[in-house]
Amino acid sequence: MRQKIVAGNWKMNNDKAETKALIKGIKKAIKKLSLKNTRVIISPSYVNLSAAIKKADNSKIEVAAQNMHQAKNGAYTGEISADMLKSINIETVIIGHSERREYFNETDAILAEKMDAVLSNGLEAIFCFGEKLEERKSENHFAVVESQLKNALFHLEAANFKNIVLAYEPVWAIGTGETASPEQAQEMHAFVRETISKKFGKEVADNVSILYGGSVKPANAEEIFSKPDVDGGLIGGASLKAEDFAAIIKAI
Numbered sequence: 001m002r003q004k005i006v007a008g009n010w011k012m013n014n015d016k017a018e019t020k021a022l023i024k025g026i027k028k029a030i031k032k033l034s035l036k037n038t039r040v041i042i043s044p045s046y047v048n049l050s051a052a053i054k055k056a057d058n059s060k061i062e063v064a065a066q067n068m069h070q071a072k073n074g075a076y077t078g079e080i081s082a083d084m085l086k087s088i089n090i091e092t093v094i095i096g097h098s099e100r101r102e103y104f105n106e107t108d109a110i111l112a113e114k115m116d117a118v119l120s121n122g123l124e125a126i127f128c129f130g131e132k133l134e135e136r137k138s139e140n141h142f143a144v145v146e147s148q149l150k151n152a153l154f155h156l157e158a159a160n161f162k163n164i165v166l167a168y169e170p171v172w173a174i175g176t177g178e179t180a181s182p183e184q185a186q187e188m189h190a191f192v193r194e195t196i197s198k199k200f201g202k203e204v205a206d207n208v209s210i211l212y213g214g215s216v217k218p219a220n221a222e223e224i225f226s227k228p229d230v231d232g233g234l235i236g237g238a239s240l241k242a243e244d245f246a247a248i249i250k251a252i
C-alpha cells in the first residue's frame with residue numbers, strides 16, 4: 001500500500017524559537033490522530049534542523065532538509081552536503097523545488113546529479129516538478145513534466161524508488177492562492193504514474209507516493225486528497241500555522 005504523506009516546506013521562514021514553537025503546536029494538534037500509513041514531515045531551514053529534530057523527538061513528525069549539494073565536500077561556499085545532513089540524522093531532502101529551479105538555476109542536469117548524491121548516500125528525496133503557467137496555457141504541461149521526470153530520474157534504477165517521493169507542483173499554483181482543481185491534479189498524477197510505469201514497471205509506479213503541491217489549505221485539502229493518484233501534499237504557506245497544517249493532515 002502506498003504511503004500517504006503530508007510534508008510542510010517552511011522555506012526561509014521561522015527562527016529557532018519560532019521553529020520550536022511551531023513544532024510544539026503541530027505536535028499538540030496531531031497528538032490524538034492515529035495517522036495509520038501516513039507520514040508527517042516538516043522542512044525547516046538548515047540552521048534550525050538540529051533544533052527541530054530535538055523538538056520533534058518522540059513524536060510523529062519527521063524532519064527533512066529543503067535542499068542539498070551534489071558534491072561530497074569542497075569549495076562550495078554556503079552549501080550543505082549529504083554527509084552533513086546525515087551527521088545530524090536527517091534522512092529526507094526536498095530536491096528540485098521550483099524556487100530552487102528558478103532563483104538558483106537548478107537545471108534538470110544538476111537535479112539528476114543531486115538525485116544521485118541523495119540516493120547513493122542512503123537518503124530519501126522528495127523530488128519536485130511541475131509546469132509554469134505559460135506551459136499549461138500552451139497545453140505543453142504533460143510534455144514539460146515528462147521531460148523533467150526523464151531528465152532527472154530516468155537514469156536511476158527501479159530499486160531507487162524505495163527512496164523517492166514525487167511531488168507535482170504546478171508553478172502557477174505555488175504561493176499564488178490558485179490551486180489546480182482536483183481533476184487537474186488527478187489527471188497529472190495519473191500521467192506521472194503512467195510515465196513511471198512505462199520506464200520502471202507497474203510495481204514501482206503503484207508504490208511511489210505522488211504528492212500534490214500548490215496552495216493546498218484546509219478548505220481544499222480533502223477534495224484534492226480524495227483523488228486516487230494523489231497520495232498527499234507538499235504544503236508551503238499553510239504549513240506555517242499549526243492549526244492549518246494539522247487540519248490538512250486530518251484531511252488525509
Ligand code: PEP
Binds near residue numbers: 009169173176215237
Ligand atoms: C511549495 O512551496 O511547495 C508550496 C506548495 O507552496 P504553497 O502551498 O504556499 O503554494
